[in-house]
Amino acid sequence: MKPLPPGSTIGIIGGGQLGRMMAMAAAQLGYRCHIYAPEASGPASDVSAKWVQGRYDDAQALLAFAKGVSVVTFEFENIEPAPLKPLAAKTPLYPPLSALEIGQDRIREKRFAADCGGRTADWAEVNSRADLDIALVKIGVPAILKTVRFGYDGKGQARIMRPEDADAAWEALGPGAPLILEAMVPFQHEFSLIVARDSAGRVAFYDVPANVHKDGILAQSTVPAPDPVLEQVPAARSFARKLAEKLDYVGVFTIEFFAGKEGPVFNEMAPRVHNSGHWTIEGAETSQFENHFRAITGLPLGSTKTRGKMIQMDNLIGDQADDWLELAAEPGVHLHLYGKHEARPGRKMGHVTRISE
Numbered sequence: 246m247k248p249l250p251p252g253s254t255i256g257i258i259g260g261g262q263l264g265r266m267m268a269m270a271a272a273q274l275g276y277r278c279h280i281y282a283p284e285a286s287g288p289a290s291d292v293s294a295k296w297v298q299g300r301y302d303d304a305q306a307l308l309a310f311a312k313g314v315s316v317v318t319f320e321f322e323n324i325e326p327a328p329l330k331p332l333a334a335k336t337p338l339y340p341p342l343s344a345l346e347i348g349q350d351r352i353r354e355k356r357f358a359a360d361c362g363g364r365t366a367d368w369a370e371v372n373s374r375a376d377l378d379i380a381l382v383k384i385g386v387p388a389i390l391k392t393v394r395f396g397y398d399g400k401g402q403a404r405i406m407r408p409e410d411a412d413a414a415w416e417a418l419g420p421g422a423p424l425i426l427e428a429m430v431p432f433q434h435e436f437s438l439i440v441a442r443d444s445a446g447r448v449a450f451y452d453v454p455a456n457v458h459k460d461g462i463l464a465q466s467t468v469p470a471p472d473p474v475l476e477q478v479p480a481a482r483s484f485a486r487k488l489a490e491k492l493d494y495v496g497v498f499t500i501e502f503f504a505g506k507e508g509p510v511f512n513e514m515a516p517r518v519h520n521s522g523h524w525t526i527e528g529a530e531t532s533q534f535e536n537h538f539r540a541i542t543g544l545p546l547g548s549t550k551t552r553g554k555m556i557q558m559d560n561l562i563g564d565q566a567d568d569w570l571e572l573a574a575e576p577g578v579h580l581h582l583y584g585k586h587e588a589r590p591g592r593k594m595g596h597v598t599r600i601s602e
């Protein structure tokens with residue numbers, strides 16, 4: 246890939262906090278960002294050169310948007326791939342559409358992970374109330390019923406702890422949307438791999454954060470992860486390498502794992518930068534955001550080496566961001582606020598990173 250000169254414009258589909266932090270990293274490298282999103286404004290609008298309002302399923306509008314940029318990327322995976330196809334035929338789009346198609350569909354994702362030699366939770370497709378009963382016999386309880394597509398931050402999920410919970414779970418998610426029932430994986434730790442791959446196939450791994458979720462939403466990431474996680478990193482990395490090669494991936498992607506008894510259990514993959522990689526802004530020599538742009542613009546990948554001994558990233562969810570002044574006063578804390586106007590429960594408003602030497 247011929248390196249994209251500074252001063253070029255990059256298109257980002259999606260205008261949330263990931264788009265905001267992406268645009269900030271792109272600016273550092275001398276690029277300008279145009280955002281395409283359905284809302285009138287968003288966290289990324291404060292820091293980008295242009296905001297184009299358009300629907301994600303409007304292929305014509307997406308095509309017109311791409312005319313003004315040299316390369317297009319996206320900041321979240323819940324976009325239909327079909328309207329992006331005409332755009333991808335005319336303008337370089339990274340990561341590849343195949344990664345988007347797989348990353349947004351829990352069933353395709355699990356099949357793909359298995360093809361790459363990964364282990365997943367036992368699962369079954371659920372398209373009717375009767376399917377759910379059959380799936381529960383196969384999988385047992387506890388289990389989690391999830392929408393196959395368009396779930397995020399614990400949305401589109403219902404736990405089935407006892408067989409009697411099946412009706413409530415079905416009511417909450419069905420009928421209509423395709424569902425998947427997953428066995429609940431017993432784990433001590435969750436962790437994620439944040440990986441950058443360039444167009445020449447060079448791969449760079451970040452140190453692995455251990456992640457704690459609350460109500461299905463990431464609450465905290467810490468680096469280094471505890472020893473039982475570190476033992477599983479080589480297996481997780483060789484799996485990730487295979488997966489990236491099969492997709493001919495360009496950019497940053499993330500795979501979330503459970504540290505299972507017999508090794509890493511694949512949970513899901515995100516074809517994008519990830520909340521569990523926000524610590525890399527101050528905690529690594531090159532952030533996940535910068536390396537994403539380095540990969541998609543043909544620059545050499547930057548060092549992913551960790552800075553500091555212990556790093557902790559805490560999300561500020563809902564009214565936790567009200568403490569911004571106290572947090573700003575804490576020595577050494579790196580406070581990030583996403584410029585969202587309304588602090589709804591469960592909404593990611595910002596994060597803080599603490600690094601100790």
Ligand code: AMP
Nearest residue numbers: 366389398399427428429430458461513
């Ligand atoms: P997900 O959106 O699928 O990543 O789910 C959000 C969080 O719910 C995960 O990070 C886990 O903490 C929990 N979770 C989801 N699926 C499972 C599972 N099959 N077994 C155990 N915990 C799960």
